[in-house]
Amino acid sequence: MISVENVTKRYGEKVAVDGLTFQVKPGIVTGFLGPNGAGKSTTMRLILGLDAPNGGSVSIDGRSYVDLPAPLHEVGAMLEARAIHTGRSAYNHLLALAQTHGIGRSRVDEVIDLVGLTDVARKRVGGFSLGMGQRLGVAAALLGDPRVLILDEPANGLDPEGILWIRTLLKRLAKEGRTVFLSSHLMAEMAQTADHLVVIGRGRLIADGTVDEFVRRASTGAAVRVVSPQATALRDALAAKEARVDSVERGVLEVHGLSGQEIGEIALAEKIVLAELTPLQASLEQAFMELTGETVEYHASSTDTDDPTTLRAAA
Amino acid sequence: MSATTTAIEVPARATAQHGGVTQLRVIRSEWTKLWSLRSTRWTLLVAVIGMAGLGPLVAAIQMSRWSTMGPDDRLHFNAINTAVGGWHLAQLAIGVLGVLVLTGEYSTGQIRSSFMAVPKRLPVLWAKTGTFATVAFALMLISTFVGFFGASAILTQHHVQPALSHAPALRAVIGAALYLAVLGVFCTSLGALVRNTAGGIALFVCLLFVLPGVVAILPTSLQNSINPYLPLNAGTTLLAGRPEAHTLSPWGGFAVFCGYTAIALVAAAILMRRRDA
Ligand SMILES: Nc1ncnc2c1ncn2[C@@H]1O[C@H](COP(=O)(O)OP(=O)(O)OP(=O)(O)O)[C@@H](O)[C@H]1O
Numbered sequence: 001m002i003s004v005e006n007v008t009k010r011y012g013e014k015v016a017v018d019g020l021t022f023q024v025k026p027g028i029v030t031g032f033l034g035p036n037g038a039g040k041s042t043t044m045r046l047i048l049g050l051d052a053p054n055g056g057s058v059s060i061d062g063r064s065y066v067d068l069p070a071p072l073h074e075v076g077a078m079l080e081a082r083a084i085h086t087g088r089s090a091y092n093h094l095l096a097l098a099q100t101h102g103i104g105r106s107r108v109d110e111v112i113d114l115v116g117l118t119d120v121a122r123k124r125v126g127g128f129s130l131g132m133g134q135r136l137g138v139a140a141a142l143l144g145d146p147r148v149l150i151l152d153e154p155a156n157g158l159d160p161e162g163i164l165w166i167r168t169l170l171k172r173l174a175k176e177g178r179t180v181f182l183s184s185h186l187m188a189e190m191a192q193t194a195d196h197l198v199v200i201g202r203g204r205l206i207a208d209g210t211v212d213e214f215v216r217r218a219s220t221g222a223a224v225r226v227v228s229p230q231a232t233a234l235r236d237a238l239a240a241k242e243a244r245v246d247s248v249e250r251g252v253l254e255v256h257g258l259s260g261q262e263i264g265e266i267a268l269a270e271k272i273v274l275a276e277l278t279p280l281q282a283s284l285e286q287a288f289m290e291l292t293g294e295t296v297e298y299h300a301s302s303t304d305t306d307d308p309t310t311l312r313a314a315a
Numbered sequence: 316m317s318a319t320t321t322a323i324e325v326p327a328r329a330t331a332q333h334g335g336v337t338q339l340r341v342i343r344s345e346w347t348k349l350w351s352l353r354s355t356r357w358t359l360l361v362a363v364i365g366m367a368g369l370g371p372l373v374a375a376i377q378m379s380r381w382s383t384m385g386p387d388d389r390l391h392f393n394a395i396n397t398a399v400g401g402w403h404l405a406q407l408a409i410g411v412l413g414v415l416v417l418t419g420e421y422s423t424g425q426i427r428s429s430f431m432a433v434p435k436r437l438p439v440l441w442a443k444t445g446t447f448a449t450v451a452f453a454l455m456l457i458s459t460f461v462g463f464f465g466a467s468a469i470l471t472q473h474h475v476q477p478a479l480s481h482a483p484a485l486r487a488v489i490g491a492a493l494y495l496a497v498l499g500v501f502c503t504s505l506g507a508l509v510r511n512t513a514g515g516i517a518l519f520v521c522l523l524f525v526l527p528g529v530v531a532i533l534p535t536s537l538q539n540s541i542n543p544y545l546p547l548n549a550g551t552t553l554l555a556g557r558p559e560a561h562t563l564s565p566w567g568g569f570a571v572f573c574g575y576t577a578i579a580l581v582a583a584a585i586l587m588r589r590r591d592a
Pocket residue numbers: 011014015016034035036037038039040041042043080185
């Protein structure tokens with residue numbers, strides 16, 4: 001289990017992580033979500049003892065990473081920025097890591113096979129594609145057969161086949177009872193891989209719960225699609241109940257603020273025929289953006305969803 | 316890579332004999348790292364060729380001109396300095412490689428992998444400096460001997476060859492290897508302090524080669540009291556074929572250079588523990 005307690009990390013003026021508290025439990029895949037610059041990679045570096053927090057504490061199974069006598073057997077990690085010397089071959093990179101723990105060459109060959117790099121293992125890492133680099137990162141993380149896995153955007157740069165591969169692998173590792181913690185900003189991808197989600201924005205915790213909870217929460221406030229031959233009459237009836245109604249096309253309405261049940265009851269009372277009544281799920285991406293919207297730091301300049309804090313400051 | 320995407324079997328608990336990180340294991344790892352880089356092999360080759368080849372080359376040039384040399388030149392000719400003269404070239408290769416040993420890891424991000432495997436960090440610094448110094452000493456000792464005997468063979472023509480039985484000669488041969496090994500540690504420490512290849516090499520060049528030039532424009536009396544303590548002058552006292560004015564004693568000078576190296580190494584160790592990787 002990974003435990004992050006009230007951790008703060010500043011880089012000069014910049015607060016990258018701000019009083020963050022959460023736990024990552026064994027046996028499930030925990031997703032770590034947040035917009036660019038939210039502090040995901042920083043949090044992971046803090047867990048791994050690479051950066052020192054300005055406040056708070058981080059522990060892995062009750063111990064700090066620095067105190068682990070055999071860290072590669074306890075924690076396997078893959079960092080977002082490739083942490084590999086480009087001049088070395090994949091095999092020698094893994095061998096050098098293995099040797100620090102007295103792990104044998106057979107295990108090095110094993111993990112190379114496992115991630116599918118056998119053909120290029122003796123080639124210089126500098127020539128690797130993004131996906132090959134990710135695979136090498138996964139190999140390094142698995143080298144010590146660790147009980148805890150920490151992966152920063154493992155799906156980044158992988159082709160669809162590779163994404164499926166890593167998803168299956170991570171789920172399997174979790175099922176074996178390991179702690180699996182991975183970051184991403186792709187909500188949809190996460191929903192298919194993770195059981196639990198920790199969402200942060202601007203270094204602060206936004207949400208911490210199961211994926212199911214998250215999906216349910218995302219769906220409330222979503223629209224209901226209604227098809228009726230008496231669409232205009234229905235529209236007036238619903239509008240009278242303070243619902244927001246959009247006409248999508250002739251005879252088709254999208255209703256916000258009422259459940260399917262409520263719409264059905266209103267229609268019955270008004271003697272309006274309904275041909276179709278479908279609750280629409282808010283897309284997870286939408287839900288994610290709603291949740292983190294205010295904390296997004298780096299907007300593309302063309303969007304009009306300006307940072308609310310700067311608006312407030314300007315007003 | 317496609318054939319293996321279905322292979323998601325996680326091998327049973329690592330075959331590894333579960334043991335932790337030890338200094339010896341970290342040394343083994345650093346040994347692998349050192350030799351698995353092409354840049355290391357090339358740079359060491361340059362150092363070896365320079366160390367073994369320059370002495371005989373200069374000796375050959377001297378001998379071809381011997382008959383036309385004046386008595387003054389002949390008197391000033393120092394067979395030992397010629398025979399071990401390769402250190403002038405070798406020190407540049409060893410110094411640059413020493414800087415690269417750590418800055419190469421910082422610039423590529425490799426240092427994070429290294430520190431994740433060895434979170435106490437200092438064993439990495441000890442292993443890096445230790446293996447590099449040992450490799451530099453062994454290779455440079457052999458190359459110096461080769462250069463020395465090569466030059467002697469050429470110098471026999473005019474019966475001015477240095478004899479190894481002569482105390483300063485043996486001291487110069489061993490001293491060249493010692494100087495270059497300690498220089499390796501010095502530069503590795505500089506690299507650890509600066510964490511940037513260009514900056515590390517610039518610092519190494521400044522301290523060793525620019526500083527003497529700066530001192531040279533000072534008043535002579537000041538020069539004479541500062542010069543012996545400059546890293547380059549102190550470090551190479553063991554290599555002098557004959558005693559010169561305004562220099563430290565052979566072993567005294569070398570001890571001063573070791574002192575500088577110790578200071579740089581300790582500073583590197585303290586900062587390596589403290590700074591974010
Ligand atoms: N070493 C550092 N020095 C200075 N600032 C840093 C450093 N590392 C991170 N930051 C800052 O801290 C904030 C959090 O960065 P971090 O990389 O942790 O975000 P992230 O959630 O991983 O983002 P992304 O999704 O883009 O990977 C950013 O604003 C970043 O600029």
